Each structure stands twice: as structure tokens, then as C-alpha cells.
Amino acid sequence: MKYYLEKGGEVEVILTFKETTRVERFNDLFGFLKEQEIFKGDSGEVYSHISHNGDSVVFLGLGEEEKLTYETLRRGFFALGGELQKKKIKSIGLKVAKFGDRCYGKTNKAIWEGLLQSQYDYDKFKSDKKPKVLLDEVYLDIVEGEAEKVRSVIGETQIVMEGVFLTRDLVNEPAMNMYPEVLAREAVDRLTPLGVDVKVLGRKEIEDLKMEAFLSVARGSSKEPKFIVMTYKGNPDSQEKLALVGKGLTYDSGGYSLKSAAGMATMHSDMAGSASVIGAMYSIAANRLKKNLVAIVAACENMVSGDAYKTGDIIGSMSGKTIEVENTDAEGRLTLADALWYAATVEKADKIVDLATLTGACVVALGNINTGAIANNDSLMDAVKTAAKIAGEPVWQLPNNEEYKDLFKSHFADLKNTGGRGAGAITAGMFLQEFVNDTPWVHLDIAGTAFLDKAAGYLPKGASGVPVKTLFYLVKDIEQ
Ligand code: BES
Ligand code: MN
Ligand code: ZN
Numbered sequence: 001m002k003y004y005l006e007k008g009g010e011v012e013v014i015l016t017f018k019e020t021t022r023v024e025r026f027n028d029l030f031g032f033l034k035e036q037e038i039f040k041g042d043s044g045e046v047y048s049h050i051s052h053n054g055d056s057v058v059f060l061g062l063g064e065e066e067k068l069t070y071e072t073l074r075r076g077f078f079a080l081g082g083e084l085q086k087k088k089i090k091s092i093g094l095k096v097a098k099f100g101d102r103c104y105g106k107t108n109k110a111i112w113e114g115l116l117q118s119q120y121d122y123d124k125f126k127s128d129k130k131p132k133v134l135l136d137e138v139y140l141d142i143v144e145g146e147a148e149k150v151r152s153v154i155g156e157t158q159i160v161m162e163g164v165f166l167t168r169d170l171v172n173e174p175a176m177n178m179y180p181e182v183l184a185r186e187a188v189d190r191l192t193p194l195g196v197d198v199k200v201l202g203r204k205e206i207e208d209l210k211m212e213a214f215l216s217v218a219r220g221s222s223k224e225p226k227f228i229v230m231t232y233k234g235n236p237d238s239q240e241k242l243a244l245v246g247k248g249l250t251y252d253s254g255g256y257s258l259k260s261a262a263g264m265a266t267m268h269s270d271m272a273g274s275a276s277v278i279g280a281m282y283s284i285a286a287n288r289l290k291k292n293l294v295a296i297v298a299a300c301e302n303m304v305s306g307d308a309y310k311t312g313d314i315i316g317s318m319s320g321k322t323i324e325v326e327n328t329d330a331e332g333r334l335t336l337a338d339a340l341w342y343a344a345t346v347e348k349a350d351k352i353v354d355l356a357t358l359t360g361a362c363v364v365a366l367g368n369i370n371t372g373a374i375a376n377n378d379s380l381m382d383a384v385k386t387a388a389k390i391a392g393e394p395v396w397q398l399p400n401n402e403e404y405k406d407l408f409k410s411h412f413a414d415l416k417n418t419g420g421r422g423a424g425a426i427t428a429g430m431f432l433q434e435f436v437n438d439t440p441w442v443h444l445d446i447a448g449t450a451f452l453d454k455a456a457g458y459l460p461k462g463a464s465g466v467p468v469k470t471l472f473y474l475v476k477d478i479e480q
Contacts, residue, residue, distance in 0.1 A: 004142075042063055058092070079118075092181050166280060168465045180299035220303040242350065373442060390470075
């Protein structure tokens with residue numbers, strides 16, 4: 001999708017509010033549509049009038065002007081993008097006014113994001129791919145003096161959305177194709193051209209690091225586990241670095257604590273945390289953010305076999321802590337225990353954010369609207385919340401009172417990997433907290449938000465790419 005900061009385009013798009021009574025061009029038609037209540041200007045409402053002689057126009061409603069948000073714009077332009085595709089319109093012209101005291105940069109960002117969101121489709125396995133006519137040219141008639149800002153905002157958004165789409169593609173890919181080695185190769189192929197150093201460790205090196213918890217989960221699979229470390233040094237003048245740690249279960253059958261058929265059906269998405277850190281790393285490095293970052297993924301499959309780990313096993317971990325395996329389906333926290341310990345002690349990260357499709361309990365608590373969060377540090381948590389707001393990806397913080405820790409104490413080992421029926425998302429997060437060694441840390445449970453059973457707004461069915469945008473804005477604004 002190309003853009004030009006000038007008037008032009010084959011079809012004019014006119015933005016209207018509910019209270020709009022007249023428009024510059026096409027006012028006759030507009031008045032008629034309003035009067036007949038064919039078009040009201042509701043948020044996300046689109047009306048296209050296509051004519052053979054060049055006088056085509058599309059009206060996009062944005063609801064009440066007072067209530068306009070960046071999310072309204074994203075949704076509106078997503079709807080517009082869909083309509084343009086249907087009507088085979090490849091070139092539009094659009095006047096972008098400044099809406100009240102809203103930031104002009106963020107307004108343009110939301111518009112561009114909405115349009116791009118409408119172009120994602122995971123159809124690689126469809127034999128009868130519908131020929132798609134995608135919007136190709138956007139002529140923007142912008143407020144004077146804002147050209148530079150608009151250019152930079154669109155450039156940034158373009159790359160952020162490439163990162164989001166990369167994450168979606170990785171997550172949507174079936175587990176038969178997307179196993180640890182492939183995930184690692186994708187990280188290498190997509191990130192090294194951007195100046196990211198990608199190190200991939202195999203079983204032998206993982207053994208040398210004594211990552212017993214990670215290796216225990218991997219044992220039941222014939223696929224070799226991979227430990228992937230991606231380093232980006234955007235600010236060589238600073239010693240500070242943030243670690244992003246992503247859960248990388250390329251498939252989660254549950255192991256001997258086998259999932260039900262329904263529970264297992266979409267478990268190729270259990271690597272969404274790792275795909276998010278790869279997508280975020282892509283967006284950050286391609287945008288050349290002046291920040292230091294390390295992304296870490298312990299990738300493996302949780303399977304059953306004669307050699308798989310079993311309930312009752314008491315396993316070690318890189319940290320030295322021993323863990324009683326009460327349920328082999330609580331595997332994510334075991335792989336993350338070693339990945340987080342590595343981030344805290346080998347990488348010596350100053351801050352850690354982990355992303356994981358960790359618990360069904362989080363889905364029960366928050367559904368697929370909010371990502372659940374647990375933190376040991378208020379200022380990092382606040383930074384994540386701020387970034388999430390900018391991104392339009394809601395995050396809800398859960399409590400982590402000391403008292404919950406009793407729930408995952410083990411009689412025979414230091415910890416056990418389950419915390420009972422209550423507070424499942426909290427105890428899982430607090431289990432992870434045991435492995436960050438006092439490093440400021442935020443855990444994001446994306447079990448409900450990373451993969452959707454039906455489309456929601458501009459998020460498609462399947463992989464949503466949440467929370468790549470949050471990670472991008474977090475890193476962009478973080479102090480280093
Ligand atoms: N990957 C699952 C969590 C999950 C559930 C993600 C639904 C996405 C959608 C995780 O490994 C898991 O199985 N967790 C268990 C933990 C329990 C055994 C303590 C769960 O939530 O049931
Ligand atoms: Mn599991
Ligand atoms: Zn899992």
C-alpha cells in the first residue's frame with residue numbers, strides 16, 4: 001500500500017460524524033442518504049456509491065465526534081478497507097482533518113493501521129483463493145505543516161504491522177510444519193537481516209546449561225528442543241537491556257495429563273508468546289529503535305511417548321530449584337522457569353517481560369478481551385499498561401499476594417507445578433516469579449487474547465498478533 005501526501009486518488013473517501021450535516025463534495029447525495037436514513041454516520045458504517053463515470057465516493061461514519069477514539073478510527077478504517085476490497089477499489093483520496101485536540105500523529109497512525117489490518121488473511125492452505133483486489137494507493141490530503149510527522153508515523157506503523165502479521169503467520173502455521181527447529185530458522189531468517197544476532201542452542205547445549213525443567217517437557221517429543229536467543233543492540237551507549245521471554249510450545253498435547261480433544265484442538269498456538277517476541281523484535285529492529293533488547297525462547301513440544309516425563313517426577317531446573325510435576329499439562333511454567341532464569345542470570349537483563357499462553361484459568365477470568373498480567377514491579381507494570389493503551393490491546397493486572405505462594409509449595413520438592421483449582425492464572429504467574437531473581441518483571445498471560453475462535457473487530461479468527469504492538473510501544477518509550 002503506497003501513500004502520497006497530496007490530493008488525488010480514483011475514489012474519494014469522506015469521513016463523517018453522526019452530527020455532520022454537510023460535506024464539501026457530494027453534498028447532494030450525502031443529504032439524500034441522511035434524510036432517507038440510508039447512511040447515518042454511525043461508527044464503522046460504510047456507504048459506497050460507485051459510478052462508471054469517475055464520480056465515485058465512499059462515506060465512512062465515525063460516530064459521535066465527541067466520542068471519537070483511536071480505536072474507533074482503527075475499526076472504522078478496517079471496515080472501510082473491507083468495503084474497498086469488495087468494491088475492487090484500488091486507489092482512494094482522503095482528507096484527514098485534525099479532530100479536536102486529538103494527536104494528529106496518532107490519528108494518522110490509527111487510520112493506517114486500520115487499513116492494513118483489513119489486508120491480513122491466512123489463506124495459504126486454500127485451493128480456491130479468492131482473487132483479492134487490495135487497496136494500493138492512498139492519497140492523503142493532510143493538515144499543512146504535518147507532512148514530516150505523517151510520513152514517520154506511517155513508516156513506523158507499516159513496520160509494526162509487518163511484525164504483527166509475521167507473528168500471526170507463525171502462530172497460524174500448523175504444528176506439523178512449525179516445530180522448534182523451524183521456529184528457530186524463522187527467527188534467524190527474519191531477524192538477522194535486520195542486524196539482530198540470533199543464537200540457536202540444540203539439545204546438547206541446553207543440557208550443558210542444566211535446563212532440566214525445559215528438557216523434561218521436551219522429552220516426550222521426537223523433535224529436538226531449541227533454545228533461541230535474539231540480541232538487538234540499538235543503543236550501544238547504554239548497558240541497560242530488556243529481556244522479552246516468550247513461551248514456545250510448538251504443540252501442547254498436555255503430555256500424560258492429556259488434554260481433551262477439544263482442549264487440544266488449537267494447541268499449535270501454544271507458541272504464541274514466542275511468535276510475539278519474534279514479531280516484536282522484527283518491528284523494533286526494522287524501526288531501528290535505539291534500545292537494547294534480548295528475546296529468549298525455549299521451544300519444544302509437549303508430547304506423550306515411552307520416554308515422556310510423568311506426574312510425580314521431581315525435576316531440577318537451571319536455578320537449582322526442584323519441582324514436583326503434579327500435572328504434565330502445566331508445562332509452560334517449566335520451560336519458562338529455565339528461560340527466565342537464563343534471562344535474569346546469564347543475560348543479566350535489567351527488566352524482564354514474559355509472554356505466555358499459560359493458563360486456561362486466565363481465559364476463564366478475562367475471556368479474550370484482556371491479557372492477564374502479574375508483576376513484581378509497579379513502574380514496569382505501569383509502563384506495560386501505558387503501552388497497552390497506546391496499542392489498543394487491553395491488559396488487566398491480577399494480584400500477587402504472598403499468601404498465594406502456599407498453593408504451589410511441594411511436600412517433597414521446593415515447588416510444584418500446579419496451584420490447585422483456585423486462582424490458576426495467579427499461581428502460574430507467581431510460579432514464574434520464583435525464577436526472575438528480583439529482576440523487575442511483568443508476566444503477560446495471553447492464553448485468551450493471542451488466538452481467537454472467531455474474528456473480533458479487526459482481529460481475525462485464529463492468531464491475533466496480540467500483544468506485539470504493546471511490546472513495540474513499551475520498548476519505544478522505555479528508559480535506557
Ligand atoms: N497451553 C495451556 C494453556 C491454554 C489453555 C492456552 C487454553 C490457551 C488456551 C497450558 O499449558 C495449560 O495446559 N495449562 C493448564 C494448567 C493446569 C494444568 C494447572 C490449564 O490451564 O489447564
Ligand atoms: Mn499445557
Ligand atoms: Zn501450554
